[in-house]
Amino acid sequence: MSLLEFENVTLKFGGLTAVDDLSFDVQQGEVFAIVGPNGAGKSTVFNLISRFYDPYAGAIRFDDHDLLRVKPSGVAAYGVARTFQNIELFEHATVLQNLLVGRHRHRKTNMISEILFMPSARRQEIESRERVEEIIDFLDLQAFRDKMISGLPYGVRKVVEVARALATDPKLLLLDEPASGLSVEETTDMRWWIEDIRRQMGITVLMVEHDMGLVSGVSDRVLAMADGAKLALGTSAEVQSHPAVIEAYLGKAS
Numbered sequence: 001m002s003l004l005e006f007e008n009v010t011l012k013f014g015g016l017t018a019v020d021d022l023s024f025d026v027q028q029g030e031v032f033a034i035v036g037p038n039g040a041g042k043s044t045v046f047n048l049i050s051r052f053y054d055p056y057a058g059a060i061r062f063d064d065h066d067l068l069r070v071k072p073s074g075v076a077a078y079g080v081a082r083t084f085q086n087i088e089l090f091e092h093a094t095v096l097q098n099l100l101v102g103r104h105r106h107r108k109t110n111m112i113s114e115i116l117f118m119p120s121a122r123r124q125e126i127e128s129r130e131r132v133e134e135i136i137d138f139l140d141l142q143a144f145r146d147k148m149i150s151g152l153p154y155g156v157r158k159v160v161e162v163a164r165a166l167a168t169d170p171k172l173l174l175l176d177e178p179a180s181g182l183s184v185e186e187t188t189d190m191r192w193w194i195e196d197i198r199r200q201m202g203i204t205v206l207m208v209e210h211d212m213g214l215v216s217g218v219s220d221r222v223l224a225m226a227d228g229a230k231l232a233l234g235t236s237a238e239v240q241s242h243p244a245v246i247e248a249y250l251g252k253a254s
């Protein structure tokens, strides 16, 4: 079953076509990667899903909803969470506090009941804390739970960003370059986290990534893009041996 569908989506920035008549779908429960040279339009695809941009043409459906009718502030409520190329966390808050912020969308109580700390608000607070503690355990972050983000090594921050996204209980997790800036060992760990997120949590993962080792290791299917358009879609091996993909990479390199 398709969880996310792009149908003939085009986005232009002035004279530049950043996404060009792009169609693909992400199946429920798969790990799907988007690869391509710099400027291919990968991040723009994420920004379209996050509703930062409206497409010039085409349709985007998520979980049987027309995503283009959803406001940017409403995307998380539909079950989409994301991490960013440049980590976006509250620097002067602890890991635990950052994850509790991620739970915010699950709050159903109003401000009065929260100020008075009424039973419904208390119940929600307990539920949120329990869920956050589960995620801290799941991603092996116990040693950092009360540490300020600003004092954490880069590799740990990347995992905390994933944890914060998971705290929203998403159906679709968007990972924007999860391996960038990570060492070889940290990249291997990230690979296992992604596997576990899909297998144990049942969450569908869509990632943009340059590290082909990670892409090959963890992805069910790969979409290769260049100049906003689809070059190839298939398994990692199929995509990497596709003549159009080889040419796009060699062309950029020369």
Ligand SMILES: Nc1ncnc2c1ncn2[C@@H]1O[C@H](COP(=O)(O)OP(=O)(O)OP(=O)(O)O)[C@@H](O)[C@H]1O
Pocket (backbone or CB within 6 Å): 013, 016, 017, 018, 036, 037, 038, 039, 040, 041, 042, 043, 044, 045
């Ligand atoms: N807000 C914007 N305004 C104008 N042009 C933009 C904007 N965002 C992206 N672009 C352009 O759209 C094209 C696609 O950019 P995008 O960031 O999606 O590429 P990318 O594949 O993610 O690249 P990278 O791997 O370097 O992150 C590029 O030519 C880029 O300069």
